[in-house]
Amino acid sequence: MRNEGKVQDLNLNRILGKYPSSPIKGPTLLVSAGVHGNEPSGVLALKRVFKKLEQEKPQFKGQIIGVSGNLEALKNQVRLVDRDLNRVCTPDNASKIEMGEELSFHEAKEFKELLKVIQEIEENPNSTRLFFMDLHTTSSPTVPYISVNKGEESYGFAMKFPLPVAKGIEKYIPGHFDHYLTLLGHVGFTVEAGQHEAPESVDYHEAMVIVGLVNSGLVEKSDIRDYDHYYNRLKETFGGEEGYEVVYRHHIDEGDLFKMEPGYSNFKEVKKGELLAHSNNEQVFAPMDGRIFLPLYQSQGSDGFFIVQ
Known part of the structure; x- marks a missing residue:
């Protein structure tokens, strides 16, 4: 990784950057990072991208906006504070927040701030379309890939990128930030760039944002x-097929003792x-080929x- 410091050493704000500073009429690309606070890669990648744009000053149609997801969790280097922000971004919670209801968990405050950013983009007359990318990493090593909802436009947008695409995860885990944006009619996906601490995860996130601008x-x-x-x-990161669909999820209840067997990585x-794992001292087997x-x-x-x- 380049000598760019750690996320906790940066002066983190909700808005990580805008380019150009005043939007030119055209699409908006909203890039969120740190929705999980133990995934700093996207924040560091956006820092690189905005530095590159300021130096090179390419001709723009529209605007890119980078945002921090869970600011408090990022500052404390933890995945979440009270609840997973990437599970609470639901229309129901959004309605409660917009009606002034005070929800009892910290991530409601983070979601409220993200809702303000979305609303400002939607109400900006210079913004003709909202595209989005939510930058994540994983706890196990992985090739970079895209996770996308089943919406036709979002899937078509995802397939423009030279990475494997897995669709349909919203059926199993509603409430993630990109699903909420899709429900609003916007077009985009989640990018999983690699393992949390892997230096190349920052490189892949940076590359995805650059390709996303085009x-x-x-x-x-x-x-x-x-x-x-x-x-x-x-393009060089993966040699398999490009399109996949999620067909099964193994749920963990709060308090369960779950442990994966070693050696598994995405798309294996x-x-x-x-035998894939143990849960509460019981063996967990793959229910199907895949x-x-x-x-x-x-x-x-x-x-x-x-x-x-």
Whole structure:
């Protein structure tokens, strides 16, 4: 990783950057990072992107806005404070917040601030369309990939990027930030760039944002210095098929003692009946053939693993 410091050493604000500072009529690309506070990669990547844009000053149509998700969790280097922010972004909670109801968990305050950012974009007459990317990392090693809801436009947008795409996770875990944005009619997805502390995760997040500037119509390829370097950096990471769908989720109840078997990483093939984990001292077997997705190798979380086909 470049010598760029750690997230906790930065002067973190909700708005990590805007370029240009005053929006030019066109699409808006909203890039969120740190929705989980133990995933600093996206914040560091956005710092690089905004520095590059300020130095190169490419011709823009529209605006990119970078935001911090769970500011308090980022500052304390923890996944969450009270509840997982990426599970509470629901229309019901949004309605309660907009009606002035005080919800009893910290992440409601973070969601409230994110709602303000979304509303400002939606009400800006210069913003003709809202595209979004939510930057995440995982507890286990993984190739970079995109997780997208089943919406046709979002899936089409995701397939423009040279990464594997897994769709349909919203059926199993509603309330994540990108699902909420999709429900509002906006177009985008989640990017999982690699393991939390892996230096290359920052590189992949940076590359996704750069390629996203082109794919959302904000800039032309020719206006981005070294564009092919960023695109090829992503393309070289995966050699399998590009499209997958989530077909199974293993849920973990609060208080369960869950432990994955070692050696599993995203998109690794599994066979029906294969031992995948132990939960409360009982063996957990793969219920079907497929590829494992998001195996849990950290202490916090309610999703043990998924299977995609």
